[in-house]
Amino acid sequence: MYNREKGAVLTLDAGGTNFVFSTIKDNKEVVDPVDFPAYPDDLHKCLNSIVTGFKEVIKHLKSDPIAISFAFPGPADYENGIIGDLPNFPAFRGGVALGPYLKEKFGLPVFINNDGNLFAYGEALAGALPEINKQLEAAGNPKRYRNLLAVTLGTGFGGGVVIDNRLLTGDNGCGGDVWISANKYDHHLLAEEGVSIRAVKREYRELSGDESDISPKEIFEIAEGTKTGNREAAIKSFERLGEIAGFTISESLNIVDGLVVIGGGIANAHKYILPAMIKEMNGVRKTVKGDIFPRLQMKAYNLEDENEKALFLNNESEIVTIPESNKTATYHSVKKIGVWTSMLGTSKAIAIGAYNFALNQLS
Incomplete structure (x- = not known):
């Protein structure tokens, strides 16, 4: 080693x-x-x-x-x-x-x-994943998470997956690539067409009628009321991105089943993005007969919201008796998933991911 x-x-x-x-x-x-x-x-x-x-x-x-x-x-x-x-x-x-x-x-x-993979690896080994497990322990909750899906919201829609401290690279180096997934509103379009800098700019332009070349940072300032512009359109631009990202993240979580970490420059607008994302993740699906099922088997929580975070950390496990024995076992009857923004900052997480990736390859 x-x-x-x-x-x-x-x-x-x-x-x-x-x-x-x-x-x-x-x-x-x-x-x-x-x-x-x-x-x-x-x-x-x-x-x-x-x-x-x-x-x-x-x-x-x-x-x-x-x-x-x-x-x-x-x-x-x-x-x-x-x-x-x-x-x-x-x-x-x-x-x-x-x-x-x-x-x-x-x-x-x-x-x-790629940056999505290394961002995920950094957050899994030294960022959000160990931190949330530390907070679960402090809350007296025996649940621990070992898997992570990380996405970056910026020029494009990046992604990476870590399974039990192992980075998923895939046989062709395409593991965790969410950008090419189907777009919620048009399955022939890339998810990235709705989750990127250009998507936020396009949405604001269409909703506000403002044809000027305005950056996501400026659109966020309009949403915050610190810059003149169409505030409702600005907020809806980020909400739309969160909804489309939530659709793709949900599809991925049905396979990965782990915590979600959001990074990239657009993630600074998480106060508008995450509620829409969580709403999409906690939506429903139906059968042909009309039976309704949760969009995910796990309930999603916005860990940037203190009330939702408290509910996520709350220990809802049960103790059940082992048949024909006086011993017991822990039963996690409530399935939960948390969505958080980067603990380290995107660039630092990528650097730490690159460092650990090298050490793993050298071991």
Whole structure:
């Protein structure tokens, strides 16, 4: 088994405009992050920027790093470190062997995955999952959660799944990809068409009649009443996103059955998104005969709402007697699921996920 005390892992937050480099050890950032331009249109400059960034953070380490691990947008063959055609990175057209290139440059193992997977892994190992179990213990509730579905709401609709501390990558590196799921209002559309920056902007534009190019941050400010605009339309824009995301999350939870963590820039509007999401998750389905069933076998709770969180943490387990015995067993007759926003912050969770992903691969 790999000794986690031996070294740090170099990480990278790969945005379309800037690359932010850091180093993680023991689930903590051990250097101040540095950033360099991404140069998405020029492969030579882009690769040079990545190499320069990693060299810069290495200067501040007390010992040699043990690996490089980071998130990079897909499509990609992550297992072999090949980045495919990216709309935001024209320089990678035709596929670029980024992992093998960096391995040659630094003589280190290189691990790449998508941000949704690494976000989920970070929250499962060092964020929301251990925290909610800690709070359940403090509340005297014997229930513990081991599985997690994490989604990111931003430029796109990212996702990742962790099952009992193991990241679900899939045989083709597509595990946890929620963005391509069916859209609630048109099953021929991607879920991402209703759960993304462009979706919020489009919805606000259609509801308000305002054709100006306005950002989700500004739409949130309008919803909060701190910026002039159509407040009702702003609120409904986020509610619509929450409803469509809730539809896809529910479909996923019927297989994953774990806690849900929400990250990404749009998650800052969770006060409007989560109630609509939870309402969708707690909806119903019917049989041909008209029999009604819950949308999920578990009841969903908004853990950002203190009253709902208290109900979620409340111990509703029962003690039953084992037949022909004087012994007892715990019976969790009430099934619950919680939806929470990121405990760590999206970027930090991704970095911690990348760190642990490298350690797991090296073990």
